[in-house]
Amino acid sequence: MISISQWIFVIVYCKLLVHGAHNTYSEENGKLIFAHVLFRHGDRTPIDPYPNDPWGNKSFWPVGWGQLTNTDVVRLGKQQHFALGKWLRNRYLELISDKYSKDNVFIRSTDVDRTLMSAEADLAGLFPPNRDQTWNENIPWQPIPVHTMPEYLDELLAAKKSCPAYDYALKKYKKSEEFVNLNKRFQWLYDYLTLNSGRKIDSPTSVNNLYNVLFIEDVYNKTLPDWTRKVYPGGDMQWLAARSFATNTYTPKLARLKVGFLIKEIFQRFTNKSESLTNPKQSLWIYSAHDTTVANLLNALGLFELHLPPYTACVLLELRMKEVPMIQIFYKNTTNEPHALYIPNCGISCPLEKLYKIYKDIIPGDFEDECRLSILAMTYEDAEINASMDSK
Structure with missing residues (x-):
């Protein structure tokens, strides 16, 4: 019998196939010369249990809050990424050698335990030591550098470096008629979840945070409270949790300031x-990050269908050389093979030059200049909003 979570994956997979083609990465699209890989970490424990959570004590869990799991009868957080690393090795045989070299691959992670550990587990599968790289016959593993920086300084991958212009744009969007009406539509759900969880739930993001806790507890066969049956796992709560992943990059300006710097770097590396x-x-550049990072990237590129990006969800951006540089983007959201995504106004294989034109509105300039909050700009934008509202 197919579980609810399996049905979710099937539905998402079928939707994405409407816009893409399965396994469309043959030589007819050009010779593969470079790839960016961005993935979500593996299985983890809950980050922040809710106040009324019957499973909210650390003693119920194999590791601490928000940590990558080890070995368990249900999930294997480290094993998931070890398997993905082996899969990546098979896919990119023509880009990397059978031995690790800093000249083949570069790995960057957000500065979070579970993403750093996921990157390391992934690399264990991607580059098992052989021949002269074997340093201990009893340990079939080798240390490989994973680069990172403190989140508060990271405008690229964690996207948590202070950006006042983004904070203002997000607050403005959350005051928009569309977002206000969305909250009104689900006020009954917010009230119900707040009453039963003991935590104030008042936005799609807070719904997703609670949904995520319930999902993990469900996966680990923890009996959920009776009140959850009305809202979990399917229905409005699931939809709103998925909708939360579109919030941070919902407008071109939000996308530009949240994930545009990462997209700019990826495109520039393709050009170089x-x-x-x-x-x-290097011929392979790997980013280890989060479900929000996966969703932000796909949504900014106009490729995100509402869903909850699963563990090890993986975006593959590949550069192929034909008469001109061509780009293909794939999404691997389960253990299955990835499927090509249809780039808006271009197709499943798009010239790099055209890619710049398609996404010119979300490719930013200098970080400090873009993120500077101008009082004059604020006044002008607020006047536009008021004029728009008055005309309705």
């Missing part, structure tokens, strides 16, 4: 590589 195979010298 297409002009010179030695710049960068």
Whole structure:
């Protein structure tokens, strides 16, 4: 019998196939010369149990809050990424050698335990030691560098470096008629969840945070309270939890300031590589991050169908050389093979030059300049909003 979570994956998979094609990465689309890989971490414990949570004591869990899981009869957080690393090795045999070299691959992670550990587990599958790289016959593993930086300084991957212009744009969106009406529509759900969880629930994001706790507890066969049966696992709560992933990049400006700097770096690296195979010298660039990062990237590119990105969800952005540099984007959201995504106004294989034109509105300039909050701009934007509301 198919479980609810399996049905979710099937539905999402079928929806995405409408816009893409399965396994469309043959030589007819050009020679593969470079790939960016961005993935979500593996299975973890809840980050922040709710006040009335019967499973809210650490003694019920194998590791601390928000940590990558080890070995369990239900899920294997580390094993998931070890398996993904082996899969990536098979997919990118033509880009990397059978031995690890800093000249082949670069790995960056957000500065969070579960993403750092996921990257390390992934690399264990991607580059098992062989020949002269075996340093201990009893340990079939080798240390490989994973680069990171404190979240409060990271505008690229964690996207948590202070950006006043983004904070203002997000607050403005949350005051928009569309978002206000969304909250009104689900006020009954907010009230119900607040009453039963003991935590104030008043937005799609707070719904998702609670849904995520229930999902993990369900996965680990923890008996959920009776009150959850009215709202979990399907229905409005699930939809609103999925909708939360679109909030942070809902408008072009939000997308530009939240994930535009990452997209800009990816595109620039594609350009550099297409002009010179030695710049960068690596052929595979890996980012270890979160479900929000996966969703932000896909949504900014116009490729996100509402869903909850699962553990090890993986976005593959590949550069192929034909007459001109061509880009393909794939999404691997389960253990199945990835499927090509249809790039808006271009197709499943898009010239890099056209990609810049399609996404010009979300490719930012200098971080400090873009994130500076101008009082004059605030006044002008607020006047536009008021004029728009008065005309209705």
